[in-house]
Amino acid sequence: MSTEAIPAEKPKRNFNALFGLTLLGLLLLMWIVLAFATPSFATALNITNLLRQGSLIAILAVGQTFVIITGGIDLSVGAIVGFTTVIVALLINAGWPIWAAVFVTLLVGVAIGLFHGFGIVKMGLPPFIITLATMTSLRGIGLLMTNGNSISINSDPFQAFSRGSLAGIPYLFWMVILVAVPSYIFLHHTRWGRYLFSVGSNAEAARLSGVNVPRTIYMAYVLSGLLAAFVGVLLASRIGIGNPTQGDTYELQAIASSVIGGTSLFGAIGSVHGPLIGSFILSTINNGANLLNVNTFWQRVITGALIIVIVYFDGLRRRGK
Amino acid sequence: MTSTAQDLHPAPTLQPGRTILELNGLEKRYPGTHALKPVHLAFKAGEIHAIVGENGAGKSTLIKLLTGVMPRTSGEVIWEGKPAALATPYEAMALGINAVHQEVVLCRHLTVAANMFLGEEESRFGLLQQRAMVKEAQKIIDGLGFDLPAHVVLGDLTIGQQQLIAAARATVRGTKFLIFDEPTAYLTRKEADQLFKLIRRLKGEGVTIIYISHRMEEVFELADRVSVLRDGTLVGTRNIAETDEPELVKLMINRSIEQIYHKEHFTPGATIVETRNLSGKGFENVSVTVRAGEIIGLYGLIGAGRSEFVTTLYGRHKKSAGQIFWQGKEVQVNSEHDAIRLGMALAPESRRDQGLCLNLPVGMNLNLPIYKRISSNLLISGAKEKVEADRQIADLRIKTPTRNALASSLSGGNQQKIVIGKWLAHGAKLFIFDEPTVGVDVGTKAEIYRLFSTLLSKGAGIILISSYLPEVYELADTLHVFRRGKLVATHGFRTASHEDILGQALAEKQEKSGGQK
Numbered sequence A: 001m002s003t004e005a006i007p008a009e010k011p012k013r014n015f016n017a018l019f020g021l022t023l024l025g026l027l028l029l030m031w032i033v034l035a036f037a038t039p040s041f042a043t044a045l046n047i048t049n050l051l052r053q054g055s056l057i058a059i060l061a062v063g064q065t066f067v068i069i070t071g072g073i074d075l076s077v078g079a080i081v082g083f084t085t086v087i088v089a090l091l092i093n094a095g096w097p098i099w100a101a102v103f104v105t106l107l108v109g110v111a112i113g114l115f116h117g118f119g120i121v122k123m124g125l126p127p128f129i130i131t132l133a134t135m136t137s138l139r140g141i142g143l144l145m146t147n148g149n150s151i152s153i154n155s156d157p158f159q160a161f162s163r164g165s166l167a168g169i170p171y172l173f174w175m176v177i178l179v180a181v182p183s184y185i186f187l188h189h190t191r192w193g194r195y196l197f198s199v200g201s202n203a204e205a206a207r208l209s210g211v212n213v214p215r216t217i218y219m220a221y222v223l224s225g226l227l228a229a230f231v232g233v234l235l236a237s238r239i240g241i242g243n244p245t246q247g248d249t250y251e252l253q254a255i256a257s258s259v260i261g262g263t264s265l266f267g268a269i270g271s272v273h274g275p276l277i278g279s280f281i282l283s284t285i286n287n288g289a290n291l292l293n294v295n296t297f298w299q300r301v302i303t304g305a306l307i308i309v310i311v312y313f314d315g316l317r318r319r320g321k
Numbered sequence B: 001m002t003s004t005a006q007d008l009h010p011a012p013t014l015q016p017g018r019t020i021l022e023l024n025g026l027e028k029r030y031p032g033t034h035a036l037k038p039v040h041l042a043f044k045a046g047e048i049h050a051i052v053g054e055n056g057a058g059k060s061t062l063i064k065l066l067t068g069v070m071p072r073t074s075g076e077v078i079w080e081g082k083p084a085a086l087a088t089p090y091e092a093m094a095l096g097i098n099a100v101h102q103e104v105v106l107c108r109h110l111t112v113a114a115n116m117f118l119g120e121e122e123s124r125f126g127l128l129q130q131r132a133m134v135k136e137a138q139k140i141i142d143g144l145g146f147d148l149p150a151h152v153v154l155g156d157l158t159i160g161q162q163q164l165i166a167a168a169r170a171t172v173r174g175t176k177f178l179i180f181d182e183p184t185a186y187l188t189r190k191e192a193d194q195l196f197k198l199i200r201r202l203k204g205e206g207v208t209i210i211y212i213s214h215r216m217e218e219v220f221e222l223a224d225r226v227s228v229l230r231d232g233t234l235v236g237t238r239n240i241a242e243t244d245e246p247e248l249v250k251l252m253i254n255r256s257i258e259q260i261y262h263k264e265h266f267t268p269g270a271t272i273v274e275t276r277n278l279s280g281k282g283f284e285n286v287s288v289t290v291r292a293g294e295i296i297g298l299y300g301l302i303g304a305g306r307s308e309f310v311t312t313l314y315g316r317h318k319k320s321a322g323q324i325f326w327q328g329k330e331v332q333v334n335s336e337h338d339a340i341r342l343g344m345a346l347a348p349e350s351r352r353d354q355g356l357c358l359n360l361p362v363g364m365n366l367n368l369p370i371y372k373r374i375s376s377n378l379l380i381s382g383a384k385e386k387v388e389a390d391r392q393i394a395d396l397r398i399k400t401p402t403r404n405a406l407a408s409s410l411s412g413g414n415q416q417k418i419v420i421g422k423w424l425a426h427g428a429k430l431f432i433f434d435e436p437t438v439g440v441d442v443g444t445k446a447e448i449y450r451l452f453s454t455l456l457s458k459g460a461g462i463i464l465i466s467s468y469l470p471e472v473y474e475l476a477d478t479l480h481v482f483r484r485g486k487l488v489a490t491h492g493f494r495t496a497s498h499e500d501i502l503g504q505a506l507a508e509k510q511e512k513s514g515g516q517k
């Protein structure tokens, strides 16, 4: 009866898609400019290298986005990466089969996520605090376990993984796809994804609707911890050592990627594709700056400026609506 | 259309007249407040039962206990003959009990359809059936006769429309027992009529309904019986046919009010502010003059551009054309700061979003606009701070244990009193009140209107925005009617009929506006 009265306004999803396309356009533009500006950018070697660099942060950014959508933050992911390189290294060197070592390492990530959920739900700690605490203490525990030394991993097949590729694309990048596709379905096409948004939008409304808010919060941090542990395994494979100080500032890069990708730090707004593109924009800046011989100190400045610009325009776009 | 709706509401098994829900000494204590003293009350299946009472009387608390939002302190709830724990919202929903709460509690980032089905999404093989849900939601909304789209993001709707969605959503969940906690506070007249139609139809289908409101005429229009709460105690239940408004008011506040709309006429003094053809986002060509000692009423539907007009006048938004004259001189008001310095004060319409710092104490909220005055040099004078806050709390009868209680712990109406109260001590020349009495009880309304007179007698002018016609009608010396961003008619004190004014606001009748400017 009221079909005529429905405003001819398209669903918001189209705006998200549009924003995603703009970001993708920005990424492609950067690639084209770099390809013309430097001879070494558009080489197979450099591109695979770029994909490998970006992949780790991309996976972290997806996990981080789940958390940010609920209105939280996970500062511990970099520390989890470092810590789990140690765990996986120790297990493999102890003679465990690779699959078992990887599986247990992932469980460690899950356990850390559960601990965060516990701190937030049961102890009432702010996400910032509990994950900040884990961030510092995990690195400490890792250093205690290794006496501050690196552990070299004696398993060639394990290290070979990160160097291999399939259909010309590095395995590491395939891992991004392996994470991204289920994450996308999870976030946008299952009720659990919907609950992440509802908790970030209005936790009280979610509770009154019968949504299990504590469980949703547990879920977000467990996923973030799990993906961070996964990245730890991949990083260990890539560098061939376990070292608790690895993954330094990864959490900030993951948050930055997520935010560049359109995630709102106030919660309830975010996607999977945005952070993925965001992370590759960041790694392209680093890669390009290296090739152009830009001082690494400047890279940090550029990254900071870019965050401000993109988020500002994203805010304008939202308000303009 | 009706068949859809009937499918949604399987006829309850109880015959009307039988008790469906019984409160047996239901009680709630908050730290520092005995919000609900043991209440005994039985609801009959299929009745509309109104609950009235002052702000903070415990109405919403009762609802929160019945819907599992808050745990009770003691007592029993008997549902269809059996005790029910009602420990979680989920349990209440499973019994068929649901509520439309006083403040809209929905997720503004999700779509209307997602909100309707939140917590009970349809999915197949773990995947959400989004299209099916949008279609289903649209069917329900259409079936209820609301003219709203199901696929848009909730935050894009007005507060009133959101409230209708909340109602639609509740009908899906509260198939046997539905509670409306001040549902019309943010609704336009037309929306309220739609809601009443819905409520009557639900009653026809056998749903039991609790209806909470501060508007007596609504209670008499809808309810079969009415219960009165005072200070957490149930002081009486009446059949609607056997009672009248004065009796209910007397039960509510334990004294009688001879006149709610207190109106004193002052001889208008000098012009305080004048707008000439002011235009901005959401309104155009508005010319209004406010003189000392008079109330200028702005009536219209929600969304007619009244709030946009006053917030632009107040410097929050940029004007696109026109002029503002303050005491005869043209001024540029570029920010709220400018406005406050000139001597304007604005009590905004949305108390949760704009008017209150919910996590701060009551006293701090009240003193926020006057910290400059109660500070000596750099430091805040603690003594003055206390005195000012306590005076406001007493003057407005804000029901709070102390000035240090958080604003979020107050009842809805008492929060509204803070929003108003914080400007009263400020000593401004022009007061702008945007929907000042939303959710405020009759007794306090009368007090707020009396305060208006006090302000006027001190030489101030008032702009009063209200979507509640009787309020502007009885109080405004000049009444401007807004429609779709334009000032369409102007009347003197009580010079037009309610019907004419409504017609001008809705434009249902032909545009034969009496007394157009």
Ligand SMILES: Nc1ncnc2c1ncn2[C@@H]1O[C@H](COP(=O)(O)OP(=O)(O)OP(=O)(O)O)[C@@H](O)[C@H]1O
Pocket: B030, B031, B033, B035, B053, B054, B055, B056, B057, B058, B059, B060, B061, B062, B102, B399, B400, B408, B409, B410, B411, B412, B413, B414, B439, B441
């Ligand atoms: N979460 C809370 N913590 C402490 N006190 C509370 C809380 N919620 C309500 N109260 C207090 O309980 C009393 C009853 O509040 P309630 O919200 O039930 O009033 P109400 O009758 O709904 O009033 P209104 O008409 O203003 O909505 C008030 O004194 C209020 O301050």
Ligand SMILES: [Mg+2]
Pocket: B059, B060, B061, B102, B181, B411, B412, B413
């Ligand atoms: Mg209430």
